[in-house]
Amino acid sequence: MAYDKFTVLTSTAVPLPIENVDTDQIIPARFLKAIERKGFGDNLFRDWRYNNDNSPKQDFVLNNAIYTGKILVGGTNFGSGSSREHAAWAIYDYGFRCVVSSFFADIFKGNAINVGILPVQVSEAFLDQIFKAIEVDPATVITIDLAAQTIKLEATGASESFAINGYKKHNLMNGFDDIDYLQAMKDDIKTFAATNGI
Amino acid sequence: MSNNPNTLFDKVWDAHVVRKIEDGPDVFFIDRHFIHEVTSPVAFLGLESRGIDVMFPECTFATADHNTPTINQHLPVEDPLSANQLQALERNSAKYGISHWGLGDPKNGIVHVVGPENGITLPGMTIVCGDSHTSTHGAFGAIAFGIGTSEVEMVLSSQCIMQPKPKKMRINVNGQLGKAVTAKDVTLYIIAQLTTAGATGYFVEYAGDVFENMSMEGRMTVCNMSIEMGARGGMIAPDDTTFNYINGREKAPKGAAWDKALAYWKTLKTDAGASFDKEYNFAAAEIEPMITYGTNPGMGMGISKHIPKATDLAGGVATYEKSLKYMGFEEDQLMLGKKVDYVFIGSCTNGRIEDFRAFASIVKGRKKADHITAWIVPGSHIVEAQIKEEGILDILTEAGFLLRQPGCSACLAMNDDKIPAGKYAVSTSNRNFEGRQGPGSRTLLASPYVAAAAAITGVVTDPRDLLA
Numbered sequence: 001m002a003y004d005k006f007t008v009l010t011s012t013a014v015p016l017p018i019e020n021v022d023t024d025q026i027i028p029a030r031f032l033k034a035i036e037r038k039g040f041g042d043n044l045f046r047d048w049r050y051n052n053d054n055s056p057k058q059d060f061v062l063n064n065a066i067y068t069g070k071i072l073v074g075g076t077n078f079g080s081g082s083s084r085e086h087a088a089w090a091i092y093d094y095g096f097r098c099v100v101s102s103f104f105a106d107i108f109k110g111n112a113i114n115v116g117i118l119p120v121q122v123s124e125a126f127l128d129q130i131f132k133a134i135e136v137d138p139a140t141v142i143t144i145d146l147a148a149q150t151i152k153l154e155a156t157g158a159s160e161s162f163a164i165n166g167y168k169k170h171n172l173m174n175g176f177d178d179i180d181y182l183q184a185m186k187d188d189i190k191t192f193a194a195t196n197g198i
Numbered sequence: 199m200s201n202n203p204n205t206l207f208d209k210v211w212d213a214h215v216v217r218k219i220e221d222g223p224d225v226f227f228i229d230r231h232f233i234h235e236v237t238s239p240v241a242f243l244g245l246e247s248r249g250i251d252v253m254f255p256e257c258t259f260a261t262a263d264h265n266t267p268t269i270n271q272h273l274p275v276e277d278p279l280s281a282n283q284l285q286a287l288e289r290n291s292a293k294y295g296i297s298h299w300g301l302g303d304p305k306n307g308i309v310h311v312v313g314p315e316n317g318i319t320l321p322g323m324t325i326v327c328g329d330s331h332t333s334t335h336g337a338f339g340a341i342a343f344g345i346g347t348s349e350v351e352m353v354l355s356s357q358c359i360m361q362p363k364p365k366k367m368r369i370n371v372n373g374q375l376g377k378a379v380t381a382k383d384v385t386l387y388i389i390a391q392l393t394t395a396g397a398t399g400y401f402v403e404y405a406g407d408v409f410e411n412m413s414m415e416g417r418m419t420v421c422n423m424s425i426e427m428g429a430r431g432g433m434i435a436p437d438d439t440t441f442n443y444i445n446g447r448e449k450a451p452k453g454a455a456w457d458k459a460l461a462y463w464k465t466l467k468t469d470a471g472a473s474f475d476k477e478y479n480f481a482a483a484e485i486e487p488m489i490t491y492g493t494n495p496g497m498g499m500g501i502s503k504h505i506p507k508a509t510d511l512a513g514g515v516a517t518y519e520k521s522l523k524y525m526g527f528e529e530d531q532l533m534l535g536k537k538v539d540y541v542f543i544g545s546c547t548n549g550r551i552e553d554f555r556a557f558a559s560i561v562k563g564r565k566k567a568d569h570i571t572a573w574i575v576p577g578s579h580i581v582e583a584q585i586k587e588e589g590i591l592d593i594l595t596e597a598g599f600l601l602r603q604p605g606c607s608a609c610l611a612m613n614d615d616k617i618p619a620g621k622y623a624v625s626t627s628n629r630n631f632e633g634r635q636g637p638g639s640r641t642l643l644a645s646p647y648v649a650a651a652a653a654i655t656g657v658v659t660d661p662r663d664l665l666a
Binding site for chain 2: 017020025032034037052081082084086088106107167183186188
């Protein structure tokens, strides 16, 4: 599925300073019944965001109009648990293009990149600095430069670099995906399968 | 072939690399691909929109499990959205020539139960599924792990995924397990020691005599939970226990093909002197029957212990307090004696015959506590048939329990099997996340023995007190 190319993102951010945010919180299983990739953003963080009667929970950050932006900042071990790609779809569909945390669960991290969300892993100290900056000023602007692999707090200029492998970086910057790559090497795969008696 | 000592993981991984990309992932060949109704439909839509075909349909196996009812499976599925997903799986499987065990098929059941019991899962294979508990199949010495839907589309279209090679961890558990201490307790103990993210970035090999002496069912329980400490998967070297389990199963190799396969499988073990990025050693004698008290599987402890204080743990205090508040518990409380409302036995973690035998050994001759609602859900129709053949159903019925039909059920509460808000469930499943078993539900993960003890007494009970 095509996604928008990712180069430089300058945006305010939404803070979620909770550890071990699992994909059941990002999107509960009962909202996984669609057979198309549509409308998952409406149910992002459903049970943290809405009461049983569907009224918004006022103390949840997505219901607080002072926090907006295309960057979601989460506590350590973000995206653990279920492999549901619906979690990444919900985050993308809601409007986020980047998730910042000090640690990501493996499967979520892979799914995020595959749908065009950039997971930016920063140090605990820098994550703390981001949370504090947003707490003081919800209009804090953050710039994420994929080519340079840096994340910067615009107000103070504090920045940190982050890791991403060259192949995935190239994909994100150009809007390519793995299926394009794999389709182009089908002959090699067939040869491999034949050699190995598949 | 290198003469350097090699790990089991390296042997299997390296044999499946089609191409290494510099500063990128490996193009990784997949031998077996399982699909179910929830994480596959968008992958099939992707194939359609790109106009590409399934490359090796004979390597993909479909079963319906996540979204299926566990009563009245002969009737049309009531929820139109669930019915729609089940029909999409059937339609997509038929269109591309993929084997499909839908609702009502005698082979139907939870994907990680039916794969092994039909001989589809074999040692040395690479196995994926759009489900994080695919790690279950590692019990056979396979590299098995969960993938996202984009990757499901990759496997369908090219039989490969793009995967960076994880680091290697070995977890050794040696010694004699105590009374009523099961594979589930071993895994909950390990996860509590490592924490919910302690193995993220690693692939685990479980070694030591505790695993060597474990049945295949037990090994599957352990490997199943690998993801709950963040590991992509876990595996155990195949041995005679493995080979005896596989031999004669429907899709297992036969005759000369069996002999050839067996000769290869016997090479699948970690060589002496092979190195791991991380290694842990635990003593079996330290492990009690376990129970969780919080909202991730790392928040577990011996059933006789007190709930830890936030200050005794490594993580953040605010997150810990949020978790205990959700559970309605407080620091330093005893779990024994806490009232339980629901009991669930089943899931890809503990939905196999051995689990129901353990459950029955405690409920035999006793009665279900009146206030307990119990959901007894076999992992497959084959397990269901075994429950009946072995007389376990009679024991359950006499004790006041009802046997339901196979499926994922209350493990993730996608169907009607939902624990109501605020209620406590002792569950043999794998996740105690907030709302996992229904909005507001409170889950205590445990073994089938602990589940049975709670079902009889109505409170959290040490199963050692009830076992002969």
